[in-house]
Amino acid sequence: MSADLSNIFSEELQSATDLNGLSQLRVKYLGKKGIITAELKALSALAAEERKAAGKRVNDLKSSVEAALDFKEASLKSDSLRSKLLSESIDISLPGKSSGFGRQHPLSRIMSEITDIFVRMGFSIEEGPEVELDRYNFELLNIPKDHPARDMQDTFYVSDEILLRTHTSPVQVRVMQRQKPPLRFIAPGRVYRCDADITHSPMFHQVEGLMVDKDITFSNLKAVLRTFVHQMFGADTAVRFRPSFFPFTEPSVEIDIGCFLCGQAGCRVCKSTGWLEVLGAGMVNPAVLENVGYDPDEYSGFAFGMGIERIAMLKYAIDDIRLFFDNDIKFLKQF
Numbered sequence: 001m002s003a004d005l006s007n008i009f010s011e012e013l014q015s016a017t018d019l020n021g022l023s024q025l026r027v028k029y030l031g032k033k034g035i036i037t038a039e040l041k042a043l044s045a046l047a048a049e050e051r052k053a054a055g056k057r058v059n060d061l062k063s064s065v066e067a068a069l070d071f072k073e074a075s076l077k078s079d080s081l082r083s084k085l086l087s088e089s090i091d092i093s094l095p096g097k098s099s100g101f102g103r104q105h106p107l108s109r110i111m112s113e114i115t116d117i118f119v120r121m122g123f124s125i126e127e128g129p130e131v132e133l134d135r136y137n138f139e140l141l142n143i144p145k146d147h148p149a150r151d152m153q154d155t156f157y158v159s160d161e162i163l164l165r166t167h168t169s170p171v172q173v174r175v176m177q178r179q180k181p182p183l184r185f186i187a188p189g190r191v192y193r194c195d196a197d198i199t200h201s202p203m204f205h206q207v208e209g210l211m212v213d214k215d216i217t218f219s220n221l222k223a224v225l226r227t228f229v230h231q232m233f234g235a236d237t238a239v240r241f242r243p244s245f246f247p248f249t250e251p252s253v254e255i256d257i258g259c260f261l262c263g264q265a266g267c268r269v270c271k272s273t274g275w276l277e278v279l280g281a282g283m284v285n286p287a288v289l290e291n292v293g294y295d296p297d298e299y300s301g302f303a304f305g306m307g308i309e310r311i312a313m314l315k316y317a318i319d320d321i322r323l324f325f326d327n328d329i330k331f332l333k334q335f
């Protein structure tokens, strides 16, 4: 009987052509109510002497049925994978999905335009700490204790003697202290002031500049800064040097450029004056030269400082400084 069963199973196995049919076959023979399961149960009814031989036969049959089902299942699975691979095709000539090109932040762009211009004029680049000593940020720059710039409201103090630098000017002092003239460098970097509205940010960027040597005069200051303005804003840009005051320069000037937004006719950005203020500058105060151990009778120099956000806002006609720091992709993509 088992030989018959084995033949019948073989035929049925052959006609099972998919995984579904195969699983039905497995249930039919090996399931709870399966044919072989029933035969195993029937063994208990046999007499002891018959049971041994019959048991071996049924168990052998069960093993070979299991093995045959497993083998067929594996081969059906690999057939179906093969036919899937044959029927599906991948067009390797299709273009890939682009992740999009990045671009420089507008402030980084302005910063590198400025540094490139000064590097072409022979200036090197220096750096200083953002967490600075009061001495460097104020004292050695001839900013006395009672100067309004030292007001608690403007400066982030870490302790009585330590603060977040409020400008890049302390780099002047640090470089002069460790090097002898001739000096010609710029110092770009972050600065901090306790101030926030649509044109002020508590963190912003400046570029400082210093040139010190024998016989440096106000003419040198004018020539270098005029060249800078013409390269940055265009060769036709009008430049005006207006008397001003900074404790670390004497004389001091502020440098205005003709408003390029209205062609100097007067507009909202230049507040109807036709001029835009872009730089502070002056001849290094002899008191500062003395503070760093230079002899003011032997050396002279000029210094300047400018705000990067301000220049970027003018150049791109942006009226809210916070846009630079919001990281709104729609805003940044315009540059």
Ligand code: DAH
Pocket: 166, 167, 168, 169, 208, 209, 246, 249, 279, 280, 281, 282, 303, 304, 305, 306
């Ligand atoms: N430190 C000044 C400020 O933050 C800017 C400045 C003005 C820098 C004149 C200079 C200078 O070096 O000569 O407002």
